[in-house]
Amino acid sequence: MVTRLHDVSGVAFRWVLLAVLGALVTGCASYPPAPALAASADYRYIIGPGDQVNIIVWRNPELSMTVPVRPDGMIAGPLIEDMPAMGKTPTALGRDMEKALGTFIRDPVVTVIVTGFIGTQSEQIRVVGEASKPQALPYKQNTTLLDVMIAVGGLTDFADGNGASIVRTVEGNKQQYSVRLRDLIRRGDVSANVDMKPGDVLIIPQSWF
Secondary structure (H helix, E strand, O other): OHHHHHHHHHHHHHHHHHHHHHHHHHHHOOOOEOOOOOOOOOOOOOOOOOOEEEEEEOOOHHHOEEEEOOOOOEEEEOOEEEEEOOOOOHHHHHHHHHHHHOOOOOOOOEEEEEEEOOOOHHHEEEEEEOEOOOEEEEOOOOOEHHHHHHHOOOEOOOEOHHHOEEEEEEOOEEEEEEOOHHHHHHOOOHHHOOEOOOOOEEEEOEOOO
């Protein structure tokens, strides 16, 4: 009986050892740390489907309106049936509307204000894996990793926070960086906080234990 228990204990020990070695190998193959600073000072918001845009035509209140950007990226209103809005900055959309309305009124002045933000997919930050509320978030200037984790409700009990990573497009190529979510969220280590960029995908894996 003692021999049998010894064998069982030996098997269990080997499984634990293999798990630890696997975790160490995974750690050795980790990605480079995410840059602490990544926000661009000249960032301009890009309009996407689902955004609400408030269009103000100076001295022409009957042409002013608040409309959603349709799934096809278009908006419509008085004198304008289909105007592409997706992929443009609010300023660029305003200039395009001035050109279109110039056929009907003299020297139109158009101001576009985005009031409901969703953005294009390339502008969103997507969080997948062991977050309490995985979701896509609209990017805002100077958004940090901590801001994102607050928005998604933190980590689940099964998250490997320090095994998380960010997939980011850098000069047209996909790059992957490691981030220390457990240190940031559960230990309050602000040195683990980093800037996020539009289009980032935050991946939070499940812990081994």
